[in-house]
Amino acid sequence: MAKYLTYDIEALEDIKLAKTNVQIDSQESMEYITGSAIRGAFIYEYIKKNSISDINQGIHKEKLLKGGIKFLNAYPVKDKYDERSIPFPKCYFAPKNDIKSFERYLELKLGIDNKLDPGFERIRIAEFSKYDNGEYDIVKVKKKSNLHINKSRNKNNLFRYDSIKRGQLFKGIIKVEDEAYVDEVIELFNDAVIYIGGSKGSGYGKCKITNMKSENDNPEYLMFRGKYDFEDYIYLYAMSDIIYRNELGEYKTFIEPEYIREKLNLKKVVYIDSSIETKPLTNFNNKWNCRTPQIVGIKAGSIFKYKIEGEINEEVLKEFVDRGIGEKKADGFGRVVLLDDIEEISKLKSYGDENDTKSDLHELLERLRPEDEKQLKDMVTMIFKKRVEDKIAEKVLDIDNDLEGQKELRQSQWGNYKDLFTEMLYKEPYEGIKYYQEFIENIKTKGSASKNSSYKQLSRIKYRDRDFVEFLNDFVVNSNNVDSFYSEAKVKRIEIGKIKSDVDEKFVYQMNLKVLIGLCQYQIRKEDDK
Known part of the structure; x- marks a missing residue:
């Protein structure tokens, strides 16, 4: 029986986790810790503890390479008492002028299957948020910017890169497919100091994992309790990036209604509308010593709406959400939830403190x-x-x-x-x-x-x-x-x-x-x- 392990992760040093679309003169940081980065840290600790030279065999391969242990993304939180944040849904819009002047409150309107007045734009000022009774509170990630001066004449002299600032808190989830693995994961990871991202050992990437707990149910499913009273429509909400292939093996940014019908044992499913963003995805393959070909995936927060005929069985629903969609699920991709409704009118709230940004800027300029x-x-x-x-x-x-x-x-x-x-x-x-x-x-x-x-x-x-x-x-x-x-x-x-x-x-x-x-x-x- 599968178990879920939740944990806190604190950045003890700044973390460099570059986005895929790195510019020639700048490198932006992600606002979360990827499942693949956490998985890499776990494999390092596993090899060190067990003195293994090859993980491509036996039980090691099953655990680490075939998805016996899946590492979901660690998303930011404001403090350790908060629930793990969620990707802000891409389906909300607001007037352009209101977005520009936004400071504390912003009224949102649903853009799925809904005609909006001219002048409305999609909300892009929030990557992550807390969901509370139909309202969204922005969860900001504290970042630090640095300027690197390259004296080589053949390159740009000035290069800017971002990093996640030390002290930032995240909450992560590990899915363990076999209950027998739970104690081993907790022993290896709880209270462990690990290294994440680039420039490890050069003052970057040091993190500590604490407060690891075992849970029977999927925490992402429990987060939306009360939103599973399905009637005529379902909303598929991407809780992480999705890499999806259709039956012909083609990468797609559209999840076919037939796929949903088959997985949920429904009579009929009809696509109604969607509000999505796409994302170029690639990674570095150590064996090949190069980057893998770039593919286009569905970005976290994207929403699809379908009309359904038939009853959704609760156990079938839980299994669908637990399993996820598409490829690279061991690295946290393909996480979804299905909801019965999304509020047509909502609010976005922000209570960020600008003092941290000013302090970082002052520190940068002094150097x-x-x-x-x-x-x-x-x-x-x-x-x-x-x-x-x-x-x-x-x-x-x-x-x-x-x-x-x-x-x-x-x-x-x-x-x-x-x-x-x-x-x-x-x-x-x-x-x-x-x-x-x-x-x-x-x-x-x-x-x-x-x-x-x-x-x-x-x-x-x-x-x-x-x-x-x-x-x-x-x-x-x-x-x-x-x-x-x-x-x-x-x-x-x-x-x-x-x-x-x-x-x-x-x-x-x-x-x-x-x-x-x-x-x-x-x-x-x-x-x-x-």
């Missing part, structure tokens, strides 16, 4: 050398400049909205001003400003005798409560004023501790000229569209 600080300053400045350029069109529209009488200036004259500002763009700031002032003075003098000169056309346009030409003169004269630019910019200056984004007057001048060029182009385009 930077002067040359590192310069590289970081260059990076944040580059990001700031890109954000400023992205806001030029918005600035153009803001000015246009406050203009009255734009039609007073002919399209050809808007074109002339565009050419003027374009020519100024390639001059030094003071030279360009002087060039503009001479130009305006010239057309003002030449046009004094004409009723419809270029300058008089320009003078008929109003900007807010004054003449547009007056606004234009002030705008150009101050076009290289850095302090004024910071105060009026639509983009906040980036600050990371003592390091700030920094721009010079030439950049400010060029951005302001691009705004004026864009304004002229917009007036010309409006006329062309008529």
